[in-house]
Structure formats: structure tokens, C-alpha cells
Amino acid sequence: MRELRSIGKSAWRKDGIAKVTGAEQYASDVLLPRMWHARVVHSPYAHARIISIDTTAAEAMGAVCLTYDDVPKVRYNERIVSTPPHLYRDRQVLADKARHVGEAVAAVAAPTERAAELAARAIEIEYEVLETIVDPEAAMRPDAEPIHSSVLLGGTELPIDNNVAVNRTIEVGDIESGFARADHIFEREFHTSRIYHAQMETKSVVCRPEADGGITVWPTTQSIHNVRQLLGEIFSIPLHKVNVKRVAIGGTFGSSIQMNSVIPICTALALKARRPVRLVSTREEDIYDHTRYETRIRLKLGVTDDGKLVAGQMEALADIGAHNIQAFALLSVLAGWWVSLYELPAMRFHGTAVYTNKAPSCAMQGFGNPQATFATETLMDEIAEKLELDAIEFKLENYVGLGGTFWGQGPSVQSIVQSDGVPELLRVGSDKIGWQNRPDPGSQTGRYRRGIGMARGFHTSGAGAPKPGEVIDYSGALVKINEDGTVDVVHAMMDHGGGTLDAIAKIVAEELGVPVNCVGISPADTLTTVYDVVTHATRGVYAGGGAALKAARKAKAILLDYAARVLGIEVDALVIEPDEDLCQGVIHCPSVPERSITVGALAKLCQTNSWGSIAAVESLRQVNAPPAYVSYFIEVSVDTETGHIETRRVVVGADCGTVVNPAMAVGQLEGGLSKGTGYALVEDAQWDPETGQLASRGYWVDAKIPSISESPRLENIETYFADTYEPTGPYGAKGVGEAATNPCAAAYANALHNALGIRFRQLPITPELVLAKLRAQAGETLLGGQTAGPASAGSRGT
Amino acid sequence: MTSETDMTHKTLALEVNGRVVETRVPAHRTLLDALRDLGYVEVKRGCEKGDCGACAVLVDGVALDSCLTLAWTVEGCSVTTVTGLGNRTEMHPLQEAFVEHGAIQCGYCTPGLIIAAHSMLSENPSPSEADIRNGLSGNLCRCTGYTKVFDAVAKAAGAMREAGETS
Numbered sequence A: 001m002r003e004l005r006s007i008g009k010s011a012w013r014k015d016g017i018a019k020v021t022g023a024e025q026y027a028s029d030v031l032l033p034r035m036w037h038a039r040v041v042h043s044p045y046a047h048a049r050i051i052s053i054d055t056t057a058a059e060a061m062g063a064v065c066l067t068y069d070d071v072p073k074v075r076y077n078e079r080i081v082s083t084p085p086h087l088y089r090d091r092q093v094l095a096d097k098a099r100h101v102g103e104a105v106a107a108v109a110a111p112t113e114r115a116a117e118l119a120a121r122a123i124e125i126e127y128e129v130l131e132t133i134v135d136p137e138a139a140m141r142p143d144a145e146p147i148h149s150s151v152l153l154g155g156t157e158l159p160i161d162n163n164v165a166v167n168r169t170i171e172v173g174d175i176e177s178g179f180a181r182a183d184h185i186f187e188r189e190f191h192t193s194r195i196y197h198a199q200m201e202t203k204s205v206v207c208r209p210e211a212d213g214g215i216t217v218w219p220t221t222q223s224i225h226n227v228r229q230l231l232g233e234i235f236s237i238p239l240h241k242v243n244v245k246r247v248a249i250g251g252t253f254g255s256s257i258q259m260n261s262v263i264p265i266c267t268a269l270a271l272k273a274r275r276p277v278r279l280v281s282t283r284e285e286d287i288y289d290h291t292r293y294e295t296r297i298r299l300k301l302g303v304t305d306d307g308k309l310v311a312g313q314m315e316a317l318a319d320i321g322a323h324n325i326q327a328f329a330l331l332s333v334l335a336g337w338w339v340s341l342y343e344l345p346a347m348r349f350h351g352t353a354v355y356t357n358k359a360p361s362c363a364m365q366g367f368g369n370p371q372a373t374f375a376t377e378t379l380m381d382e383i384a385e386k387l388e389l390d391a392i393e394f395k396l397e398n399y400v401g402l403g404g405t406f407w408g409q410g411p412s413v414q415s416i417v418q419s420d421g422v423p424e425l426l427r428v429g430s431d432k433i434g435w436q437n438r439p440d441p442g443s444q445t446g447r448y449r450r451g452i453g454m455a456r457g458f459h460t461s462g463a464g465a466p467k468p469g470e471v472i473d474y475s476g477a478l479v480k481i482n483e484d485g486t487v488d489v490v491h492a493m494m495d496h497g498g499g500t501l502d503a504i505a506k507i508v509a510e511e512l513g514v515p516v517n518c519v520g521i522s523p524a525d526t527l528t529t530v531y532d533v534v535t536h537a538t539r540g541v542y543a544g545g546g547a548a549l550k551a552a553r554k555a556k557a558i559l560l561d562y563a564a565r566v567l568g569i570e571v572d573a574l575v576i577e578p579d580e581d582l583c584q585g586v587i588h589c590p591s592v593p594e595r596s597i598t599v600g601a602l603a604k605l606c607q608t609n610s611w612g613s614i615a616a617v618e619s620l621r622q623v624n625a626p627p628a629y630v631s632y633f634i635e636v637s638v639d640t641e642t643g644h645i646e647t648r649r650v651v652v653g654a655d656c657g658t659v660v661n662p663a664m665a666v667g668q669l670e671g672g673l674s675k676g677t678g679y680a681l682v683e684d685a686q687w688d689p690e691t692g693q694l695a696s697r698g699y700w701v702d703a704k705i706p707s708i709s710e711s712p713r714l715e716n717i718e719t720y721f722a723d724t725y726e727p728t729g730p731y732g733a734k735g736v737g738e739a740a741t742n743p744c745a746a747a748y749a750n751a752l753h754n755a756l757g758i759r760f761r762q763l764p765i766t767p768e769l770v771l772a773k774l775r776a777q778a779g780e781t782l783l784g785g786q787t788a789g790p791a792s793a794g795s796r797g798t
Numbered sequence B: 001m002t003s004e005t006d007m008t009h010k011t012l013a014l015e016v017n018g019r020v021v022e023t024r025v026p027a028h029r030t031l032l033d034a035l036r037d038l039g040y041v042e043v044k045r046g047c048e049k050g051d052c053g054a055c056a057v058l059v060d061g062v063a064l065d066s067c068l069t070l071a072w073t074v075e076g077c078s079v080t081t082v083t084g085l086g087n088r089t090e091m092h093p094l095q096e097a098f099v100e101h102g103a104i105q106c107g108y109c110t111p112g113l114i115i116a117a118h119s120m121l122s123e124n125p126s127p128s129e130a131d132i133r134n135g136l137s138g139n140l141c142r143c144t145g146y147t148k149v150f151d152a153v154a155k156a157a158g159a160m161r162e163a164g165e166t167s
Helices: A016-020 A056-060 A113-122 A175-180 A224-235 A262-273 A283-287 A327-341 A369-386 A391-398 A422-433 A500-512 A540-567 A599-608 A662-682 A744-756 A767-777 A785-791 B031-037 B093-100 B110-123 B129-135 B147-162
Strands: A036-042 A048-054 A064-066 A104-110 A124-129 A150-153 A156-159 A164-172 A184-192 A204-209 A215-219 A242-244 A277-280 A294-303 A309-321 A346-355 A448-459 A475-481 A487-491 A519-521 A575-579 A584-588 A596-598 A614-620 A628-639 A645-655 A717-721 B009-016 B019-026 B056-059 B062-065 B078-080
Touching: A016 B093, A016 B110, A036 A113, A036 A262, A048 A104, A056 A064, A056 A113, A064 A262, A104 A113, A104 A262, A164 A327, A175 A294, A175 A309, A175 A346, A184 A369, A204 A262, A215 A224, A215 A262, A224 A242, A224 A262, A262 A277, A294 A327, A294 A369, A309 A327, A309 A369, A327 A346, A327 A369, A327 A448, A369 A391, A369 A448, A369 A744, A391 A422, A391 A448, A422 A448, A422 A628, A422 A645, A422 A717, A448 A744, A475 A500, A475 A540, A487 A500, A487 A540, A500 A519, A500 A540, A540 A575, A540 A584, A540 A596, A540 A599, A540 A614, A584 A599, A596 A599, A628 A662, A628 A744, A645 A662, A662 A717, A662 A744, A662 B147, A744 A767, B009 B031, B019 B031, B031 B056, B056 B110, B062 B110, B093 B110, B093 B147, B110 B129, B110 B147, B129 B147
Parallel strands: A036 A277, A215 A242, A309 A346, A487 A519, A645 A717, B009 B078
Antiparallel strands: A036 A104, A048 A124, A064 A104, A150 A156, A164 A346, A184 A294, A204 A215, A204 A277, A294 A309, A448 A628, A475 A487, A475 A614, A575 A584, A584 A596, A628 A645, B009 B019, B056 B062, B056 B078
């Protein structure tokens, strides 16, 4: 293979200077003439019927008001990534009934934010308060107040019984005879927490009605095209009159896969006010808007004496909050991640997703994978310990690798693993951390106890598969050669900040043979781009980059056809190579060095001769979804007097195929460690069971995420990449982003077991929980329920 | 209620990024809102409670959360936003270091982080690791895990000492 010029080399990100000089534009920075400002009126109650809304006073103040009566009576599902038959529609632009604290029940627009705030406060709403249901098990009791009486599934009315949004059972092989073959059966319960995405930018949007009856929208979103289609459907506007523009997103971590609820509210206000309207969520509103799925998982694994897994069963209860954004998909992936970790000749999964009166749950970095991997990797570590097997050897004996079937995204998204860096990841990681020298579990007695733990995992690269399934997955791109040799890439993909669009520029530069500096990522909107489903499922480089590569190949073929004509050389004899000094590509034939032409000169010739533009547009559905593998080795030191856990060393390895931009890929691993550490040790959104309010009341200071003060020292974090090549990916690349957090919590739990001889099966593992477990281990009587602190959550998992 | 005798409003002359701007604001208007209303949207609104540091600006060289600062209280002061530190053709060493060392992902926290780092380095040009942690502890970043931010600030401190910007 020829030497790569752009791919594999670290480069400045294209939006870097804009971001450090404050020039980058996010949704809340869009300023338009005649623009008004919106505020939303939220329910202070977790569950309440709306008896009446009086907007007289607000209207007297000059505000434009919006209530349920004003909005289209269209029930929608905000995440149109699942195919239509699998969409559960329970949302409207404004709620007919409040189902969680913070649910939008009315909205106003006024000339200033202050005027909008005052008008919002002047709206009088009479509620009939209903029973608040915070606990998912309580929600399923026959006498529990129904949160939704029915929803639309596809186009059909679906009654909701016992607040169960969806059930899903998946079976492969004969589970009974599978467990009958097992010499040992392990069964444990795990509880994972409900945490806030904590993206730095709150959800925001600007909407401008246009003279032709259409709208232009600048939203916080991971998919401009899905926002367009939903707004068109809800407001009955033909799609050619709905233009959704890409603006930078200040982090999302999954929270904007769906069309955010502020977007149609702002649109309705703008249409009613007949002027541009901006709606920027406050932090409190944002914290009450979305959360990671909390799960309770009962996991059972059967294993033979010689360490071969023979059967597995997972029962999962997912708390989805007040709306079903993607519960069906969540249950699919919980099963998929789990069975794609280790080969199970027989498996059974049963999942139940339950409505509660809390903020709606949605995907958050890993989408079910951090939960499934925490349970599986903690139990695998325990089985290895009990059977006196080395955990690494035990895992290597059983994992799904090269030639295995990967179906992380659920049973309809199956493909064969074609690149596998797991053995290398585990071998290198164990050498770096000193795996063989770790202490025996529970062998230490001093105040500070050291432990080393490991966990492995992966994330998918996209949701493509050979067969059409339950998930939509494809991307499109336009590649255009300009008359000076620069290149426009017109692509609807969103960049969360990980550098997806930079990777796409590198892939195009590599294919065309031009320097990456002369490839521009065009501003994007839905009028001028072809469809891209959404930046999620770690699909940016693999699927979005794949589509750009396909378009670049076609543009290159057109370019070389013209070059052959101009140079009088056979097309197959021509190559394009980047010339950094000229800042463009040069087309030539190595054996006829006197004949060459720059890409720019050729494109200009095509234009002046009226031959036409050199451009190509393509869509691509990837027919595989390769796993990007990750391994974590963590060394901790535990203060047994305070319960404080110090992260002493972390070794994170990733197999993402060809590493397109090494510096940015390392950035993904470091960010994944930080978020994974928050999930493992710190973050926990606690809800008052009586009021359905957050204990933090929406204040970040009481909903803590890791700051620089708690981060491990620089020199104690080591990252590395496996040397692999994914044959189905652009230049051998697959994903990395979400994979980086998935095994982190289990690695901490296993390290703590190594240090203390205690298993932790619930998150977060707070100092209070550590102390409670240490006291229980020492046989001391707990000093009442308070000792374990808010994270105790009963005795689950013990 | 907009007359000059109105005690709840005041016309302020602020020096922002070296330019004097006049704005009429009520007593309760935060510096964050006043600046954003004037078009300085590089000052980011993250939490409006002083939890995240995204809105930090320099007031007479010292980083303050503009969401916790009333606009009236900085009358006559010199206010600097991240845009005032440098631009595309002439970046400040901190800005250059953030790009060079990949300390940016989504970029929303970046203006506040650079301002906080600037404030720390003008008081302490040779910060220890603990000094950097302390100086940036009021700024949240959800993307990077802080590793590259730490690296960029340490490298910028060296570059600024060499350039004689700090001593």
C-alpha cells in the first residue's frame, strides 16, 4: 500500500482557531434582526393534570403566548433513527399532562429575555396533582397511577399497562440445556445510576419564519436532517421549505440524538409571533430535560470447570423516565452489547422499560454499553477469581473476536468481526500496569490499600448491517474540486468536538492526493446536503468518512478523465500527489515526468473550456458495524478510614483500526476516562420520591462532575493503540469515541476488589459506600441507614 | 421607565477589549448578559451560578465569572474576553497552545479556560502542577478529561516566559 500522507498524522483541527478566539458560533450565539426571546413555563409537579392556563396577564405585557391549544396535535417520537414500525410516539410540542418536573406546559416570546421571563411568570396554571412515581418497580404495581394511558406505535394506538413502555425477549440456542451443561452458575444483581450528560452548552435553538411560509432553524442537534423531517411533519411544512443549519455543538454525549423539545416549541412561537425567536435553556431546565438510562440488571452466567462459558441470561429493568425516546432500541442494545462481549452458545435476554415521573432518559455515551459492560466485566472478574483462573486468560478464551458475530446494535444489526486487536490490547496493557504483580484480593491490612483491576469492552462503529433492520444507518457526501485546486466537502454530519469532520477532511485529502489544508468542510444545512442519519453510535469516521471516501473516489475519477484528455496520457497511468508548497495536488505520470498539471489548473481549464464542474455526490450504507475494542487497566489506592479512592495509574488501550488523527484519538480516550470515572465514582442524580424533584434542584454544584482537581496526574495516564486494519472501513479505520468510557466503571470495581476483597455491584462507588462495605466486611453493625449515605440504595448487588 | 432619572437603570461606559462601549443596563443585569447583549457572544453562558466558569472574563486582568458579577460593579474597569486576547492572525500564546496541543474538543468551555489560565499566569508565571490545578479548578470541561488542557497551559506558560510576556 502507498504511504499515507494525511491519515495517521496529527494536525491542527480546522475549527481550532475559531474556538480559541471566540469566533465559533453555537445556537445561542445566533443573533438575527427583529429577534425575540422565548421562555418556557415548566411544570413544578412531577405528575399533574393541567386544569387551566391563563395567559391574560402575560399577553397584556406584550408577550406572545403558547399553550397546548396552540400547538399541532401531532404525537411524535423525537428520535427518528429507528424505522417507523419501531417508533413509540408519546410526545407533543407542549404536554397535555405534566409527567415530570420540568415538563414544558406553556411558552412565551417577548422582545428581551427579561421580558420573556416576567411574562412566563405571569402565566397562571391550575394543576390537579397526581401520584408521583419515582421508583420503576413501584411504577409497575397494578394500582400505580398510569403515566401514559396509550401511545402510538407506528401509526397504531398501543395501550400502556402497568407503566411498562416496552418489553423485549431475545433468545438464541436452548437456554435450559445450556445451563445444564455448566459446572458452575453465577448469578448477581447490578444497579447502575442515573446521571446527567453535563454537556457544557445547554440545549438551544433559533427559528426564523421565512417569507415563503417556510422556516430556517439553528438548533443544538446531532442530526440536522432528522430535525428537518420532524418539524416538517409536526407543522405540515413541505421539506423544501424547512432549512436546518449546522452550528457548532457545545457537547452532547447523546443528549441531542433526538430532536430536543425546545426546538418545536421555539418553532411554534416563531410561527405565531411571525418573527425570529431564540430559546436558550437554563442549566436547571437542561438538567430536568435528559439523563442516562438507570438500569437494574440480573446477570447469570454458566461456565464449565475449564473456564468455558456455556450459557447466559440477563434480565434488565430500565427506568426510562416520563417519555419513551428509544426504549425499544435500548433493550435491543443491552442484549447486543452483552452477547457481543463473550461467546454464549445459549442466551436469553429479557428487558423491561418502565415509565416513571422523572426526566426522560436518553442515550448517553455508550447507550446501554456502560451498563451492560459494568455488569458483565465485574461478573467475569468474579468468575475468574472463584475458578482460580487468570482473568485475562479467561476473557481471551471466551471473547467475541475475529470471525465471531458482532451484534452490538441489536439482533438486526449483525456482522462478522474482521479486525481484532484484543489480544494485543490485553497483552500490552497487562505489561504496562504490572498485572502479574498485583496483590492478592483482600490480602492487605493497612490504612491504604492498593489494587489493580482490568476490564475490556468495545463500542460499535455505526449501525450498518447487510440486512435492513430496525435502525436507519447511512450517510451522504458531496465532494467538489474548486478552480484553484481546493476542495469542498459538503456533508451533513455533526462534529461533537471529537474531530469527526477533521477526520473526514483527511480521508478526502488522502483519496484525492491533495494536502489536507486545501480541503474545506463546508457550512452545512439541510437544503444543500444529502441525508446523514445522525452522529451517534460512534459512526462518524467509519460511516460518515466512508460516504465521503465514496464521493471522493468518484470525483477523482472525473478529475483523472479530464487530466488524461489534457495530458495525453492513459488515465490508469496517472497519479495525484500532494504538493505542500503549492498547497494543492499535482497530477502526473511517474514515467512521463515532463507532463503534469495541478489539480487547480485542470479544474480551471475545465471551467474556462465549459467542460463542467468536477464534483460527485454519493450515499453510503455501511454493511458492517465493526467493534472498536478498548481495554482499561486501573490502579487505585483506597483510604480505608475515609473511603477515598485515589486513581494512581490508568492504562487505556484502543483498537480503532487505522488511527486517522492520533492526537484527537488520544483525546477521546482521555475524555472517556474522565466521564467513565465520573460514572464509576462520583455522579448520581438523586430524586425525591415524594416530589419527583432532583436533590440538586438542577444546580451543577450539587450534581458534581469531575473537575481538573480530581483528575489523575498527567504522567499517570497512558494510552496506546493496537496495530489493526479494518478492511471495511475508510483506510482501515473504525470508531473510537464511545468505546472509551464503556469498560471504565468495571475496571474500577475490579481494582477495588483487588485492593479490598469486596465486590461493588452498584454505581457510583462513593466513599460512603466503600466505608459501609468495609464495615460490613469487618462484621460491624451499621449505624443505621444513614451510614451508607445516599448511594447505598439498599443491599442490591451484595 | 427609561428616563435618565430612573434609579434602576444606568448608562455604563465599559472598556471591553480596549474599546469603550456604552450600554444602558438595569441594576440586576449581570456582566454576562450585558456583554452578550452587546454582541460579545464569545462569553459563554454555561450555568449562571458560578459552577462552570464558561463565562469567565478578565476584569482588570483578573478572571471573574461574569455570571456572578453585576455589570454596574465593573464600571470604569477594563474587561477582556477571549477575543480580546488574540485573533486568527495574531493568537495569544495560550490560544496557540490550546490548538497546538489539542486542548479543545467541543470548544464551549475553551474561552473560560483560556481566561482562567491567563489570570493565573499573570500572577504566577511559573506555576507548579498544583498551581495549574488550582487555577483551573473553577472551570468545568466535559470533553477532554483536562489532560490536554493541563498540557497546553504548562507549555504556554513556558512560551510566555520565553517571549517575556511574563517574568
